[in-house]
Amino acid sequence: MTIAVHESALIRHFNTRKETLQAWEEHIGARFSPFRGFKMPESRLYVEHPTFLDSIVDLVLTNERHIFLRGPVGSGKSTLMLLALRDLPTLADRRGNKFVTGYVGMTGLYEKQMSAAIADSLKIKYRRSWESSQIIEAVADECVRRYIEEQCRTALFIEDVADNQEASFHKLRYLADLPSEEMRDSFEGALDEPVVTLIMSGTREYWNAMMAFLPQIADRTEPLDVPPLNLDQALEFIGRRIAYAQGKIDLFNPDEFSIYPFTEEAIKILNDAAGGNPRDLRMLARGCQQVAAEGFKQARNPKVDAKIAELVSGAYESILKEVR
Numbered sequence: 486m487t488i489a490v491h492e493s494a495l496i497r498h499f500n501t502r503k504e505t506l507q508a509w510e511e512h513i514g515a516r517f518s519p520f521r522g523f524k525m526p527e528s529r530l531y532v533e534h535p536t537f538l539d540s541i542v543d544l545v546l547t548n549e550r551h552i553f554l555r556g557p558v559g560s561g562k563s564t565l566m567l568l569a570l571r572d573l574p575t576l577a578d579r580r581g582n583k584f585v586t587g588y589v590g591m592t593g594l595y596e597k598q599m600s601a602a603i604a605d606s607l608k609i610k611y612r613r614s615w616e617s618s619q620i621i622e623a624v625a626d627e628c629v630r631r632y633i634e635e636q637c638r639t640a641l642f643i644e645d646v647a648d649n650q651e652a653s654f655h656k657l658r659y660l661a662d663l664p665s666e667e668m669r670d671s672f673e674g675a676l677d678e679p680v681v682t683l684i685m686s687g688t689r690e691y692w693n694a695m696m697a698f699l700p701q702i703a704d705r706t707e708p709l710d711v712p713p714l715n716l717d718q719a720l721e722f723i724g725r726r727i728a729y730a731q732g733k734i735d736l737f738n739p740d741e742f743s744i745y746p747f748t749e750e751a752i753k754i755l756n757d758a759a760g761g762n763p764r765d766l767r768m769l770a771r772g773c774q775q776v777a778a779e780g781f782k783q784a785r786n787p788k789v790d791a792k793i794a795e796l797v798s799g800a801y802e803s804i805l806k807e808v809r
């Protein structure tokens with residue numbers, strides 16, 4: 486009995502809170518919170534880092550190094566991978582080679598799971614009964630065939646590469662080293678450059694570990710730090726999310742958009758507190774929405790101003806430190 490009373494009090498509290506938030510959302514013409522997390526990546530919410538994206542793509546085109554996209558949790562590594570994945574198939578390198586791309590987004594993979602995931606991502610057939618080494622041989626052969634016969638290099642994207650089982654790295658290393666001496670010899674000069682480029686992601690801690698334990702890959706890999714959002718990008722980040730929640734994202738103009746009911750000063754404070762990390766910026770903006778919604782309920786003022794931004798940033802400071 487007591488429990489039921491307790492529960493309903495909680496639910497009542499929860500519903501009041503929800504109504505408060507919704508009143509604020511309705512006031513700004515939004516159909517849902519602009520700062521909720523979306524499970525599926527939504528490309529219309531992306532704020533591009535054009536020069537950084539170009540530097541990734543250029544490195545792949547020159548075919549000198551593998552790439553390690555380095556950045557803290559939530560900094561946008563996966564997002565950049567998706568953008569690079571989108572661009573690469575439309576490009577060709579200076580020799581006229583085109584690109585086949587594969588993306589392994591799952592982690593925690595054992596050797597065989599990793600081999601199978603790579604084959605699947607590159608649409609290469611194999612039998613379930615095969616050993617991991619047979620699967621990876623089939624992948625290697627097909628990558629070489631695509632290079633020789635179709636003038637296609639392979640770009641293989643591996644997310645959070647640290648979070649896989651150690652044995653699976655040997656499979657990656659094998660692909661990273663292609664073509665083998667044997668292959669070079671048998672194709673007499675037709676195979677004079679690497680045919681598979683790895684684009685991996687992970688945190689700085691893992692990059693350091695990789696240099697220590699896998700120098701064979703690390704030595705030939707360029708670490709690229711995901712840049713934090715600058716103020717203009719932070720403004721666009723908020724603007725896009727508001728427009729999206731209003732159902733107006735298709736009309737979004739990056740040169741002229743509204744950040745109402747945020748002030749520019751508030752966004753600057755939030756972005757500084759977030760260190761330009763988009764995931765943290767979203768969390769902070771959501772915190773601000775909650776405070777502003779209370780303000781709207783009491784005084785019909787929906788504004789997220791510097792005062793609210795300071796308050797929320799202060800409250801989140803310790804949390805942000807912990808998750809980093």
Ligand SMILES: Nc1ncnc2c1ncn2[C@@H]1O[C@H](COP(=O)(O)OP(=O)(O)OP(=O)(O)O)[C@@H](O)[C@H]1O
Pocket residue numbers: 522523526530531532533534556557558559560561562563564565645722763764
């Ligand atoms: N440039 C960007 N523009 C808009 N939103 C972004 C941008 N970069 C990242 N985000 C958003 O921030 C969140 C975190 O991004 P993402 O998942 O790419 O980071 P990550 O570095 O891969 O994180 P993790 O370490 O958790 O895998 C996502 O909600 C994503 O949509």
Ligand SMILES: [Mg+2]
Pocket residue numbers: 562563564644
């Ligand atoms: Mg990620």
